[in-house]
Amino acid sequence: MSTQNKNKKTVDQRTQELTNWKKIDQMEAEIEKSKKKKKRRGGMRFRRIFGDTVGQISLTVLSIIWIIPLFYLFVQSFRKEPGAWSPTFFPQEWTLDNYKRLFTETKFLQWCGNTLLIAVCSCIITAIFVLSVAYVFSRMKFKARKPMMNVMLILGMFPGFMSMSAVYFLLKILLPNNYQSHISLIIVYSAGAALSYYIAKGFFDTVPKSLDEAARIDGASRFRTFYKIILPLSKSIIIYTILTSFIAPWCDYIFVSYIMAGVPDTGMYTVSLGMYKWLEREMIQQYFTTFCAAAVIVATPITGLFMWLQKYYVEGVTGGAVKG
Template sequence: MKVKRFIVSSLLHILLAFITFVWIIPIIWLVVTAFSGYKGIDISHFFPETWSVNNFATILFKPDSVVQYVTWFKNTLIIAIFTCIISTVFIFMVGYAFCCLRFPGRKQLMVFSVVLNMFPGVLSMIAVYFVLKSLGLTNSHIGMIIVYSAGSGLGFLIVKGFMDTIPISLRESARLEGANELEIMLNIILPICKPIIVYQVIASFLVPWGDFVLAKLMLNSGLSKDWTIAIGLYNMLDKSLINKYFSIFCAGGLLVSIPISILFIIMQKFYVEGVSGGAIKG
């Protein structure tokens, strides 16, 4: 039995190692290509024959009609920050309402919200586009913030799951001391919910930071100064540009991952606590 378990375990680890190797190959290729001295796409060599940091210098300090990375980065960062703040507030408030308040239709509304959240967002993209177009908010960063954050309250389930683990006696004691609902939410529930709030901040930040489909649909004026990073980098893959900008595209893809990686490393402890705590059924 020990030999059998050893063989099964070894085969499983070999399989996982192979899957990991296959998964990491494109990432390694992107990194080494970003440091290539050749600006186009070179499929004849996995590792570049010459190494250089000129691609990073070009994308950061030498903007042209195709590459305006700093402007795209600023646009994406503004949209992501405001979306992150608004979405986190919405989700926290909705989660608190469903967890801590009792009102007619609460369970029915909760079930409806969960079911509605199961439908893919792409199904509503065209309708959302025409609504924003009628309001004059297409090709607008404000419109993008509204699109990303307006329906964020439907993602309350993990936050509610975390709040369900907080003893009811804390809220009841506060009420006996004369605290109102707002004071209970801000002074008692909010400090305890720090891990799940950190999780929600990272999750809400990631949505606009890496989104392409919705951004491409909404920001369609053709003015590159309004683009996000995803649109700008995708534009470099045009068949007329790829042989001149592919290595620069790889450098931009590498740079765009740095801020969110740093944010995740700094907040990893709270992120894990938030996910595990929110998964507990109250």
């Protein structure tokens, strides 16, 4: 039992490492405290204060520049004047009509429903696929392991979009009556999920092997070890996998535009496709402000999710690099 506790500790330590920002801020606070105690000469101090002020000002300016387009989007969603281009940054007359219109006159809610359905289904499938593949490559030893990993590495280098027309034909064969449907999209988003196992594998690699071994010695099967020991320890990576694959259908344009090309029923669209259509030459004059309102509504929850996810995200992307 004691070994298990010890190992648990290392996992906790790891999750602590994941919260990079907190750590950074704490460290900085400590450094600052210790520095404040020391007395400094006037010249140095002046230089420091000067540098800090310049830094503070430039950061403020930069962050304003960075946030302005999003702010523009936000205020434009309240604009009363019709048309795509307005001569002023802020609307001359403010209104909530765009939002009202969004929910009453357009198919926006339907699109959201479609996307939600697709996202939920595909994130469940993706999570199952990714976690099982990652676990296998992290823990099991078998002959084909290395060749399989190499093949998957190579497959990942082809542009994902390249095989779309063949996938399209395959879907036509498999679902002859409704190949331009949500089922097709779910398949497209989740069928190849196994290829993105790297991050989850990296995580499983850090979970101590001795946990498995202890369980195996106690007579647990591989299935039991995976289900009862590894999965409960991997909450963070499960959440990460589920949420990233949940976000993907909301942001994807390329695949949905291919699968849904030429579908007359706009009620079948997903959010991104429908909103893209609003900005085409014929529609933009009529729908620009509606687009802004829809964008605000779609972007807010996704932005929130991303903010919450970013620490895992950074860890995942740099994980391999930092080890080097």
